[in-house]
Amino acid sequence: RAKADGRGAYHFFERAMDEQLQARRALELDLRRALQAGEFELFYQPLYHLGDERVTGCEALLRWRHPERGMVSPADFIPLAEEIGLIVQLGEWVLRRACAEAANWPEHVRLAVNLSPAQFRDRGLVRTVVSALAASGLPAQRLELEITESVLLQDSQANMTMLHDLKALGVRISMDDFGTGYSSLSYLRSFPFDKIKIDQTFVRDILHDSDAMAIIKAVLDLGASMGVVTTAEGVETQAQLDALRQQGCAEIQGYFISRPAPASEIAKMLGVEGRADLGAPSVLSPIG
Ligand code: C2E
Ligand code: MG
Ligand code: MG
Ligand code: MG
Numbered sequence: 055r056a057k058a059d060g061r062g063a064y065h066f067f068e069r070a071m072d073e074q075l076q077a078r079r080a081l082e083l084d085l086r087r088a089l090q091a092g093e094f095e096l097f098y099q100p101l102y103h104l105g106d107e108r109v110t111g112c113e114a115l116l117r118w119r120h121p122e123r124g125m126v127s128p129a130d131f132i133p134l135a136e137e138i139g140l141i142v143q144l145g146e147w148v149l150r151r152a153c154a155e156a157a158n159w160p161e162h163v164r165l166a167v168n169l170s171p172a173q174f175r176d177r178g179l180v181r182t183v184v185s186a187l188a189a190s191g192l193p194a195q196r197l198e199l200e201i202t203e204s205v206l207l208q209d210s211q212a213n214m215t216m217l218h219d220l221k222a223l224g225v226r227i228s229m230d231d232f233g234t235g236y237s238s239l240s241y242l243r244s245f246p247f248d249k250i251k252i253d254q255t256f257v258r259d260i261l262h263d264s265d266a267m268a269i270i271k272a273v274l275d276l277g278a279s280m281g282v283v284t285t286a287e288g289v290e291t292q293a294q295l296d297a298l299r300q301q302g303c304a305e306i307q308g309y310f311i312s313r314p315a316p317a318s319e320i321a322k323m324l325g326v327e328g329r330a331d332l333g334a335p336s337v338l339s340p341i342g
Pocket of ligand 3: 231253254
């Protein structure tokens with residue numbers, strides 16, 4: 055019995071593998087098509103300064119407006135885009151588009167853009183950033199590039215050189231998802247980051263897990279003594295905001311302030327488009 059089943063299982067496994075490969079191949083073609091068809095779009099999520107009590111930045115977050123599947127989240131396509139190298143082209147589009155849109159925002163509002171490790175394998179990355187800034191007129195000081203520690207993990211010498219070149223342009227470098235990797239602390243020593251973004255998993259538990267709170271406190275202290283800005287990601291409630299403010303956190307990001315929103319809504323919120331619209335419900339309405 056076992057033998058017969060084993061054979062059946064083998065064929066089943068083979069067919070499942072085949073289907074998986076085909077689905078992957080289909081998604082790959084669909085991704086390439088989507089880039090040509092202009093189906094990608096950027097949403098932006100505000101970064102809110104607790105001291106200044108205003109939005110001091112917005113993070114660009116990629117969305118795929120698929121004709122049949124609707125809005126597809128980056129978690130569902132960025133890993134494959136990285137694997138097939140399409141992230142280089144896609145990432146360049148993101149940079150150019152985001153810089154062009156952010157150039158219309160008030161001067162005190164920075165733009166944050168995520169960079170994937172695969173984009174560092176493209177030796178043209180620094181040139182792409184220079185060109186996106188030049189084409190848009192966005193000053194380098196208003197651009198923040200968010201990387202995760204995997205950028206420092208792989209091919210670290212070449213990547214480190216590129217990071218220093220980017221920093222020399224005046225661009226800021228943020229460490230994203232801080233605390234989720236294997237050795238986040240050692241990476242803080244290896245590069246002069248301008249900002250640390252505390253991962254949302256810590257913020258989520260801040261009120262009921264004293265360890266999460268202790269870690270956040272420690273990271274805020276660390277940031278303060280290193281002269282690095284610390285941002286808390288994933289703030290969803292007033293109580294979380296209050297706790298973070300009490301610990302001296304300068305900047306927060308999360309659904310409580312605003313969900314990621316289309317560029318036009320963000321422009322309205324920042325008061326740079328259709329001033330008559332300022333009386334309309336703000337995407338910042340949860341505040342106050
Ligand atoms: P990330 O850079 O850490 O971005 C923050 C993610 O947390 C976003 O998910 C955002 O929508 C979500 N978020 C923000 N506030 C809250 C909150 O209060 N609660 C919860 N539960 N979630 C919140 P999103 O937009 O799905 O993006 C996921 C990840 O995909 C990003 O994580 C980033 O690593 C990657 N990504 C997004 N856009 C790009 C891009 O243009 N290029 C690259 N290379 N990666 C991108
Ligand atoms: Mg990010
Ligand atoms: Mg993050
Ligand atoms: Mg993340």
